[in-house]
Amino acid sequence: MLLAVGCGVLIGLERQWRSRTAGLRTNALVATGACAFVLLGQLAGQTGDPLQIAAYVVSGVGFLGGGVILRQGSSVQGLNTAATLWCSAAVGCLAAAGHAAAALAVTAVVIGVHLLLRPLGRLVDRAPTSGGDEQRAYRLELVVRRKHEGHLRAQVLQALSGGDARLRGLTSTASDDDASTTLTLELLVDGSETHQLNQLVERLSLEQGVRSVAWQEGSAGEPVDGDAG
Incomplete structure (x- = not known):
């Protein structure tokens, strides 16, 4: 014993x-x-x-x-x-x-x-993968009303939990007038397909409190297809 x-x-x-x-x-x-x-x-x-x-x-x-x-x-x-x-x-x-x-x-x-x-x-x-399964980095930015920030955070995390996108980081930046907040998400997506990001943008653009939402490849650059709001 x-x-x-x-x-x-x-x-x-x-x-x-x-x-x-x-x-x-x-x-x-x-x-x-x-x-x-x-x-x-x-x-x-x-x-x-x-x-x-x-x-x-x-x-x-x-x-x-x-x-x-x-x-x-x-x-x-x-x-x-x-x-x-x-x-x-x-x-x-x-x-x-x-x-x-x-x-x-x-x-x-x-x-x-x-x-x-x-x-x-x-x-x-x-370890990096080969072919079409290579992971690419994307940035998703949402400008939301301050009072809806908590609800929208939960919606984003729920939407990402069922897909191929992996959340690597999330930052929150308040605006100067303290009325809105910019949520920046760093994502890794398998392959070069971006349909999941487009669907996510369309879904979030319909949420109450979202002023604008866009995604872009990498950590810098101008937003590509996917702007909404």
Whole structure:
């Protein structure tokens, strides 16, 4: 039991340091609970099957992991957290079965995956693509009435969540008379197609409080097709 708690704490420390939903206590409790259920099967002797109980633990942790998975538009968040909880349960089962070396090895692998593969994943994300899938930078500028700024921010983020455009930055600049605000969004769009930006401009131009909206390629230059308002 102490081995399961210790391994769960080690996994949870990395998650807590990253400020993830399931941190130190959650991973420690998952490992402890998995260990306790498997020990129950061992203590029951002939009336219990440890492997069958371990299978139930896997199913139960699957439901627990499903609670931390969130879908926002076309993206899914929480998969790494759910997978980590699953691994913590596996560590607890190994500890209960008396396989201390295996439990420690799995713990080291889980922590190593989080620490070492994270930079590799970011490097792969930044790698340029070829052909028509090359990402291009665009700037979207909206001039909105100050009192409608919050609502329009939410509308823009919602519109971008379901498409191929990736938001890289958002700045807000108030006008001299403090009656309007300029929202500047830095976007990355896959390929050279700009129909999504045109659709976004048309949609935003119909929103209440929008004075003007335009997009342009790159971070400088005159606006190209897409002016509205």
